[in-house]
Amino acid sequence: MVFHLNLAFSSIDEGEHPTVVDRCYRPLLDLAEAGIPIGLEATGYTLRAIKKVAPEWIDCARHLISEGKVELIGSGFCQIIAPLVPPELTRRNLEYGLRDYDALLGAKPEVALVNEQAYSKGILPLYQAAGYKAVMMDWAEPASHNPNWSRALADRPQMLEGAAGVRLPVLWSDAIAFQKFQRYIHGELSVEEYFEFLSDLIVKGAKAIPIYTSDAEIFDYRPGRFHSEASLGGAEFECISILLESIKANEDVELVLPSEALRHLEPETAPIRLETSQVPVPVKKQRKYNLTRWGVTGRDDTRLNTLCWRKFMDLNAGGSDADWEALLQLWASDFRTHITDKRWQSLLEGLPVESEQASYAEANMEAEVPEAISIRQSGRFTAIEAEGVHLVLNSYRGLAIQSFGFGPADLSLSGKLDKSSVLGTLEHGFFEDIAYGADFYSGHLVHEPRHAHKITDLGRVKHDVFWQEASNAVVIQGFLDTGAGKLTKEIIFCPSEQSLTIRYDLSDLTIERGVSRLGFVTLNPDYFSEPDLFYACHNGGEDLEYFPLSCSAGVQEINHGKAVSRLVSASTALGMSGGCLFLGDDRTYVRLDMDRADCAGLGMIESRTIRGRNFIRGCISIDELDETSRMVPSGLADRMSPLRHHIRITLGKTRNLL
Structure with a gap:
């Protein structure tokens, strides 16, 4: 007892x-x-x-x-x-x-x-x-x-x-x-x-x-x-x-x-x-108690956790015991649930106003794209090819990723995925089941307010393409009107690193709290070896934690983001304490990164086999709902520099990961 x-x-x-x-x-x-x-x-x-x-x-x-x-x-x-x-x-x-x-x-x-x-x-x-x-x-x-x-x-x-x-x-x-x-x-x-x-x-x-x-x-x-x-x-x-x-x-x-x-x-x-692949981080009592409760719900868990990560990175090079004790108290679980108004106000008053973070270097819109990089426009698709990798974006769907993979992009320009496509969009009709009769995109954002219609970045977008010489990257920039305000989306594609970074500016959006997920990566099931499928991330430990996705019937049925009830929007999540989430097989992985000091989102996996074809995707959640969520501004945004909604997607060889 x-x-x-x-x-x-x-x-x-x-x-x-x-x-x-x-x-x-x-x-x-x-x-x-x-x-x-x-x-x-x-x-x-x-x-x-x-x-x-x-x-x-x-x-x-x-x-x-x-x-x-x-x-x-x-x-x-x-x-x-x-x-x-x-x-x-x-x-x-x-x-x-x-x-x-x-x-x-x-x-x-x-x-x-x-x-x-x-x-x-x-x-x-x-x-x-x-x-x-x-x-x-x-x-x-x-x-x-x-x-x-x-x-x-x-x-x-x-x-x-x-x-x-x-x-x-x-x-x-x-x-x-x-x-x-x-x-x-x-x-x-x-x-x-x-x-x-x-x-x-x-x-x-x-x-x-x-x-x-x-x-x-x-x-x-x-x-x-x-x-x-x-x-x-x-x-x-x-x-x-x-x-x-x-x-x-x-x-x-x-x-x-x-x-x-x-x-x-x-x-x-x-x-x-x-732990299991379905529930990688088990928690006490009923299902409403899951990792999102302390990660991305509450009064303003995402901001508070991001602030803690920023303070941790400042302290990690030194700091007194008193400094560490103060950080431990700020990271305590009770600030993230039913904290009283009086204690929350005391917390805010004890926080110094954070200085602005350094901004990223702007791309030079006058710089010419090197001849070694091929950029083609074909209808709604923009294809970029260089150094054995390709990226195809769909301008009719907010620069969603049509295909990101190896080799040429030819087949992807027809709206289908080639076998060399690692991830991208599974088109409407890909699955022979009307329950999955939709397009399953990659590289997009979905926000579902508690009391309003869904908001996405999947509308038509006019975009510019230019060269960022400092990072040897192609930059694709677009502006969307979401109905809740304007959104800026910038994709920085670095072929030499087999990576792309998606940067959002959401500062002009006027939206209430709800379920916000972004950085979706939908795997091409024809590219990966089914028996060797896995996902991995850090959940508070030193080592990557690996979880199998395959089972005797195809892939395991997993849905971390499935709602528990009308009040609780997700079943579980991944801590992503290392800032990254991996999906892949024994040959190739897809790495999804979100710097903890930019925005401390949580990882989520969804997978199942649908009439013999595998559906596997990952994303990052930056806001969920449960009974601890408050729908009014927390005041924390006034004490912090803004969150950065930046996601990096990288392709790599699994042998280098193991």
């Missing part, structure tokens, strides 16, 4: 800290003093905040930990979403947390609860390197994406395998179990119903049941996040005490500290992986 203590809770103002400590945290120590073994998980920030208002609580907790009545479960200095941040930040977060645990509680935890239960295989080596011997992670959500798992895996701790072959035991938390506990304490379940739930788990063979692994602040207090929160009836910790004493009195079960459950880990247990 682990209680999560969090005085950075998004909907709790600082003035409420004494009340929370008195109502929610003191009773936990009373339970321990009465002989109920409990785990307490808290950040260094929360422990410091407790010490400010109740230093005697810290002293008592320190004593109970030393006596073995309480086990401290690790978190970090702040609660951050590790798959979204650079590994250096997670290393410091874990290090600073351990420092505070030692200084305040005289303890070094061996088990860490993964922050917000947002896990990627890349972060497991960081926990091991910090000295943790096990992690705690949700069972219910990863299990729902691994139908091949036996239910028996939930009955005891398992061995988890992450990146670089790192293995650590995992103690399960469980969303169903802790929600049952909450419902009973809040009076929504009878005692008979709750004990029937526990008995059923025992009958099925459970050896280690995580009775509770969630927030302490929801008992005898309500954070006020949701209208649906249970009414406050009082004496809830008294109810918890009676329940736990009743369980303790049962001779068939034993209440133990969390790490004691590790004795049920079988010695020769085969390791498991939590």
Whole structure:
């Protein structure tokens, strides 16, 4: 049983800290003093905040930990979403947390609860390197994406395998179990119903049941996040005490500290992986909780995360511990969900106004295109060929990429993809299924406001072509009227690097928040080897994380951007903490880049086999919707230089990537 203590809770103002400590945290120590073994998980920030208002609580907790009545479960200095941040930040977060645990509680935890239960295989080596011997992670959500798992895996701790072959035991938390506990304490379940739930788990063979692994602040207090929160009836910790004493009195079960459950880990247990290609970053509880919640929703997550990346890049060459602590606090998850108006305003007032970023060099419109570069106009298509690569753009569709690949562009000028085309547009009728009876473009933008019609850059466009001598690139520039304002789109094609960069100027658009995705790359299924298809990116770790796309029936059905409900616009996403996303096979990859300091968007993959033909595409999301989204300006844009909506697409050889 682990209680999560969090005085950075998004909907709790600082003035409420004494009340929370008195109502929610003191009773936990009373339970321990009465002989109920409990785990307490808290950040260094929360422990410091407790010490400010109740230093005697810290002293008592320190004593109970030393006596073995309480086990401290690790978190970090702040609660951050590790798959979204650079590994250096997670290393410091874990290090600073351990420092505070030692200084305040005289303890070094061996088990860490993964922050917000947002896990990627890349972060497991960081926990091991910090000295943790096990992690705690949700069972219910990863299990729902691994139908091949036996239910028996939930009955005891398992061995988890992450990146670089790192293995650590995992103690399960469980969303169903802790929600049952909450419902009973809040009076929504009878005692008979709750004990029937526990008995059923025992009958099925459970050896280690995580009775509770969630927030302490929801008992005898309500954070006020949701209208649906249970009414406050009082004496809830008294109810918890009676329940736990009743369980303790049962001779068939034993209440133990969390790490004691590790004795049920079988010695020769085969390791498991939590991540899948469908859900590369599993998160706690129901599907509405996914990586977009802290990445591209909230009041202004995309801007806030981009600001954090800019500060990280400034600090990475140096910076004091105080500087790093300030950045960790700015990157804390609670600023990205139900943060109160008062705390958000305090955050804004504490931010210095950011200086303008250096602008990119302008192309010389007078420079002549070298003779070695062929530029042809054929109807709606503009074809550029040089150094064994080609790019074909469709001026009737906002300079969408008709074809980007190797060799000549001849066939692509007829509206079809050649076998040498790596990516481009799959024309209307490509798939023999009316459900997919549309054009599937590449290199475009789609914005779907919550209360208005879709906005795209797929209209007709007049464009200019000129040479950028400084970067040996052809520049194609167009201007579109979207109906919501004018949009500038610039494509910089560098044949020698087999790359193109799409730059948008969206400053003249007047649009409400919604779902914004751009940088689409639609693969040519005839170019790639089906059995070897993959995608890869960094999700908070040092190493690229590879995910297979193929399966026995063609390619796996994946749709990261599929809406969960009317309120939640996406199912999952990729952290892209390295700033890049790869799609390809064992020969060729397509690399999609978006600099984290330009705009910290998230990656998304969609794939399926449609009547024997494969549909595979990737994109970057810069805005999604969920119940944390605010539709009014956050004020953050006034403190920052503008976001840059720049995407680079590169072709490369996979052998150079592996």
